[in-house]
Structure formats: C-alpha cells, structure tokens
Amino acid sequence: MTSGDEVITVYDAAGTVVGTAARAEVYARSLWHGSAGVILRSTDGARVYVHRRADDKLVMPGLWDCVAGGVVDPGETPLEAASRELAEELGVRGVELQALLTVAWESGPGPGLGGPEGLRCHLFGYTAFSDGPVHHQPSEVAEGGWRTNAELAALLTDPARPFAPDSRVLAEHFLATLAERPELDEPGTP
Numbered sequence: 001m002t003s004g005d006e007v008i009t010v011y012d013a014a015g016t017v018v019g020t021a022a023r024a025e026v027y028a029r030s031l032w033h034g035s036a037g038v039i040l041r042s043t044d045g046a047r048v049y050v051h052r053r054a055d056d057k058l059v060m061p062g063l064w065d066c067v068a069g070g071v072v073d074p075g076e077t078p079l080e081a082a083s084r085e086l087a088e089e090l091g092v093r094g095v096e097l098q099a100l101l102t103v104a105w106e107s108g109p110g111p112g113l114g115g116p117e118g119l120r121c122h123l124f125g126y127t128a129f130s131d132g133p134v135h136h137q138p139s140e141v142a143e144g145g146w147r148t149n150a151e152l153a154a155l156l157t158d159p160a161r162p163f164a165p166d167s168r169v170l171a172e173h174f175l176a177t178l179a180e181r182p183e184l185d186e187p188g189t190p
Contacts, residue, residue: 030117036081036124037069051144067167078124091135100125125170
C-alpha cells in the first residue's frame with residue numbers, strides 16, 4: 001500500500017469527525033482532515049528539533065519543519081496521533097505532551113499542497129521535552145538537528161530555506177507564546 005492509499009479521518013469545517021477516506025482522495029479533493037504534531041524541545045527549553053522533510057513526501061516535500069506530525073488515523077485521538085508521530089518520525093517515546101494550539105488551517109492552492117483549494121486541516125499542536133536520542137525515519141525526515149529558539153525564528157524568515165506552512169502556524173504561535181510568557185521555557189510548565 002502506498003501512502004496515498006492509507007485511510008485517514010475526515011472532518012467537517014467545524015472540526016467534527018464525519019468519516020474516512022484515502023489520503024490521496026483527501027488531498028485531491030481538499031477535504032478537511034486532522035493533523036497532529038509535536039514541537040520537540042530540549043529539556044532546558046532552549047532548543048527545538050528542526051528537520052527537513054523527505055524529498056518524496058506526498059505533500060510539502062523537502063520543506064523545513066519543526067513539527068513531528070501527521071494525519072489523524074481512524075479511531076485515533078489527536079493526542080494519540082501526535083504521540084505516534086513523534087515516535088515514528090524522531091524515535092522519541094514516553095514523554096509527556098502538552099497542548100499548544102488547536103486551529104483550523106487552509107493553505108490555499110499551491111504546488112505540493114493538494115487539490116484545487118489546497119489543504120484543509122484541523123491542526124492539533126503539542127510540545128514535549130526530551131534531549132533524545134533522536135532517530136529519523138528516512139521516509140519522513142531527510143536531515144535534522146537542534147536549533148535555538150532564536151535560530152528557529154530566523155529560519156521562519158529565510159526565503160532560501162522554505163518552511164512547511166502548516167508547521168509555520170504552530171511555530172509562530174509557539175514563539176509568540178514564549179515571548180509573552182517566558183516561564184514557559186521551563187519543562188512541565190502548563
């Protein structure tokens with residue numbers, strides 16, 4: 001089975017689960033779906049794990065990213081999906097996930113962004129603290145490494161290193177939250 005044949009959860013615009021469909025159909029028809037992911041932070045809160053997506057991904061190939069994430073599978077909660085994705089993509093298991101942001105997001109049309117109206121997704125974002133070790137899943141991650149929060153902010157503005165637009169939403173919210181509440185730089189702070 002290819003990744004396009006994988007069956008994923010379909011949502012409506014309001015965020016209610018309404019069924020399932022093949023991933024390729026969801027993307028081709030710009031159907032609403034759920035995506036859950038984790039911004040992995042070092043235990044001192046000073047760094048974030050940043051990676052470049054594999055070049056053969058179905059959507060947003062080769063873009064920079066700071067979220068280990070993916071679609072919500074049938075019967076799975078967003079929290080379960082985020083935990084699974086963190087384990088699959090970066091090999092990090094057994095860490096507590098803290099809710100960051102839930103938001104409806106639409107990409108609009110564009111190359112590598114699905115159907116005629118682009119991607120339509122309910123993003124479920126989390127953070128977690130761990131120093132690794134990090135082990136990439138080669139089908140998901142081409143390269144990666146730890147970056148300071150300031151380096152992540154700089155990457156988001158670097159046109160030479162395009163960033164995954166859905167993860168940009170979560171990253172910008174994450175960085176804005178740190179600026180507003182510096183105490184969130186500490187592990188375990190709600």
